[in-house]
Amino acid sequence: MRVEVFDATAVRAHVDEVRRVHAECFPGEVADDEPDAAFWDRVTACHDEDAITWFLLFDDDGPAIEAEGSAHEMIFDAKTSPPPPPPAPRPLIGFAAATPYTASLYGMHLGVTRPHRGRGHGAWIMREAQCWAHERGYPKVQATVERASTRLMKYYASLGATVVETGFGGGGGGGGGGEAGSIVRVERVFDEVIATTERDASRAHARALESSAAAAAAGSGAGTRRRRAAGSGAASFAAGAVVAMLLRRRR
DSSP states (O other): OEEEEEOTTGGGGGHHHHHHHHHHHSTTSSOTTSOHHHHHHHHHTTSOGGGOEEEEEESSOOOOOOOTTOOEEEEEESOSSOOSOOSSOOOEEEEEEEEEETTEEEEEEEEEOGGGTTSSHHHHHHHHHHHHHHHTTOOEEEEEEETTOHHHHHHHHHTTOEEEOOOTTOSSOSSSSSSOOSEEEEEEEOOHHHHHHHHHHHHHHHHHHHHHHHHHHHHHHHHHHHHHHHHHHHHHHHHHHHHHHHHHHHO
16 A cells, blocks of 8 residues: 655646545545546635645555656555555555645545545544645644534544534524534644654554565465365276276276
């Protein structure tokens, strides 16, 4: 697995994969038949598209696809010693999009495909974004969440985010004593130690997952070879028995 960072130009080389993951994580937000230009307009909403940075999580070790004249960098590869490239690259399995907002990095989207959820991949992407933000002088990341989405709010809380009340969607606003807003802002404040420690922990977890998967694949392959060898031996024994029987009959 690897996390890579793309600017608004470079990410377009991965439009098919980004659209696939977006459709699974945010169904119905963008019609499948909409052109790519409309897709980018929709996912960037009212933000400046050129200011948006994309963090893509790939489940392969293949070469990066780069667009000429764009900013792109591989920031981490979970493999300590990459094996030969697979016959077909495996797909993008998650992404985040973020943009600078005042003194923070504002998270616009975060999604991981269903088969890969519950493994810490979303946290990994967020922590890579958090370190990226720190390196550029942003002391916090933030996002807006629907108040009714308790599971998502708990998820962000588990990653160290705190809830900041806002007046979005409420009759009286968050600070005027009226009805609380239906949209709240969550934010995470960090320093260099927090950012790098959490990122490194996620990277170590990714390495462990890779090692476990490789060990399981090796065990499965060894088992298959043993079964094939046993089957071959049984077939050879059976063939020998038939030959012996025919020889006895001739005598």
